[in-house]
Amino acid sequence: MAGSSAISLPPTVGTALPMLGKSDTKATWCPGCGDFGVVAAIEMAVKRLKIPSHNVVLVSGIGCSSNLPHFLSSYGFHAIHGRSLPVAEGIRWANHELTVIATGGDGDGFGIGCGHFVHTMRRNVDMTYVTMDNQIYGLTTGQASPTSMLGQKTKSTPSGVIESPIDPIALAIASGATYVARGFSGDVKHMADLIQNGISHKGFAFIDALSPCVTYNKINTFDFFRQRVYKLENSGHDPSNRALAFERSLEWGDKIPIGLFYRAERPTYEDLEQVLNAGPLAKQPTGLKGRESLLDEFV
């Protein structure tokens, strides 16, 4: 193709390059917040995969949990409320050699950003999305969230929530995500495994992290989940079966499953977008110099 010359980017993998670590910004979450477990799990997962920090982009929206990119040493984009996924998609399509991980909360992802959540999954964009689901709006001091349970009393629902909660796992399976898992901040190593496999998965990986808010949600606490969670991998669940995955996703009561619900192989958006077959967009030639024949259609 004519135009200006291609740009060479640094290699994707190189062990001499700095690995992901903590940044010089101290996390500002409340002591005991579930999100500490999630940031630790993400750091652990990326380190195990030996992806140099300059090839990782953490993208978030707004909310307590969306401050996460500031606490790690990769590239990051701390976007506006609800828009982490379209920003993350744009980054992936500009340079699909980058490892893109979107993070955020339940309000950001399933409330204001729910439309993007569904559409990103149906596209099977090859990226990872970790939601820190605390079933409450924390940063705005305790209003109901899309995953707050029926009847939960909050500042905005003093008589109790009267809307059915969104089921992020069922929604993800229905919308076409090809890796759907649930982690728990009380089990960081397990969550790190889920995230690591999610990053390695070719396609859209969604990990809903049960990440208790210790300040505003007195119902869905660490104890609440410790008493209820069980691991799917220990219960004979077959994650390749979409119907069974859906059935398990409906389980929310005395027992709450964590682990991998569903995994499938299907071409990613980047596979199917033919322009990207020529390599990362950011490395491709630019402009129309010498392409005068393009003007012929206007004669």
Next chain:
Amino acid sequence: MKEISVRAGGQAGDGIASVGETVTRSLSRMGLHVFGLNAYQSVIRGGHVWFQARASKDRVHSQGDACDVLYALDHQTAEVHLPSLSSGGTVVFDPEKFAIPPEEVPVGTQALAVPTLEIARKYTSQSILQNAAGLGATAFLSGIPLDILQRTLADSFGKKKGEVVDWNLGASADGYAYARAHAAVNPNAVAPSGAPKLLLTGNQAIALGAAAAGCKFLAQYPMTPASTIMHWMAAHSQEIGVVVKQAEDELAAINMAIGASFGGVRAMTATSGGGFSLMVEALGMAGMTETPVVVVESQRSGPSTGLPTKTEQGDLNLMLGAGQGEFPRAILAPSNPAEAYRMTIRAFELAEAWQTPVLLASDFHLSECTSTVDREELDLDVEIPSLYAVEPNGHEYKRYLYTPTGVSPRAIPGQPGLNFIAGSDEHDEKGHLISDVKSGIPIWVAERTKMMNKRMSKLAGLAASTEGPVLEGPADAGVTFVAWGSTAGAVRDALRILAERGVAANLLFLPTIYPLHGAAVAAHLARAKRPVLVEANFSGQLGRLIRAETGVEIPNRLLKYDGEPFYPHEIVQKGIEVMGRGGQ
């Protein structure tokens, strides 16, 4: 100036768009300057649609006022458009379809009954072929040579060959011969003149300009009149290596574009006012994170859904004020496809140089009308610097480093040693948040002020690197029209008509709406004897901006918000009226 205007109308689904395309392109292939207007309604079948193609050896800047040849496919077209038929003009119709009573035909014009359906039946039972016969008759009356018409008609079928193409060519020749036998060529007909010209819509020029500027990513949600930018780019996506993403909504579209820009490519989104309203919050994010992005806002009649297929310049206030808080932006407003091409390229250069959003203001009339352009006006040789321009230098990398220009070194993800977080929260030079635990603490309060000053200082740079107001026409004029966007086209045509009537008039055209170049605008207005503001909106939004920035009030106004474009005669009339009132 010798010029010919050809008009045709009928119901949506009658094939008027392809008749219009064939006539307009035949005229541009004759080497003439052409302006083509397609007027349609927000329906897919039925309703009234029409087009006008106006051509001359000299530049034409608008659809003009009258028509010389009218091809009416239904009686409504005759009713609506016969009053616009110029003296000596001809209306073509098929009496088998409807009659035009003699009293409806204006004095000095004639009706030519052409048996288009009968001609069509010679070839096929498909009545759509009548249009080829009608085209032939229309072409004869308009002075379009049959061979040019037939080549254009054949090309409109693309690579398709076979009997359908043959029928069309046959029917067009029959219609042409019929008209020649029964009528004379219109006295205003213009002979072919030189090499074929290029014919583009404003939106095609914008899409082409974006690609030439190195745009690699376009995200868009369908909305008239911006959709055809996406259509052109999608049709050429693989050929030119541009990823085109139809997003789930405009929120996603602009956020994807910002993400792609952050990720290392030049990126754009395009929409109309409704979609732009949804993009407003992200526009501020681009300003805050200092991420370049080009946003095309092709205005249509508002408010709300408004008139989806009609034009207006009512979104200027929105573009000026879009986004909470304050951040630097530029707003460029081309008036025709050649400018749209050039200014789109400029928009990318400015967005990247100043790391901030740049808006390209179009409108229905510019986006969807066609104009001829010379090849030299579409220079594809655009210098596109690499985005990977910053190298680690041993010092701590600061993405938002304070600099005299306000522009800081921008790293791209994937570059080792330059990791940073782009934040929509207020941040320090390194990109660290100062919005939570640091907010309100005196040193960080001062930091906030410095960071605002840094970003806003780019406005001075944007002003210095954008095009100031341009005075077109005689320096000494009785009337000075002040206009922006596509409205300038009708004004340019009006200047010539006024000159023919002995009125010296000029145009103060603002290619850059923001930053305004207020001193230059004020200086021009101080010299203007009778300034007249011409805008397609209710309140004179550019006039308000000029008054706000310069203190100069433009006393005379020609404002229009009926959804229709300006016609030269409206501006001529206003000029004569203002001249009658004496000097300022």
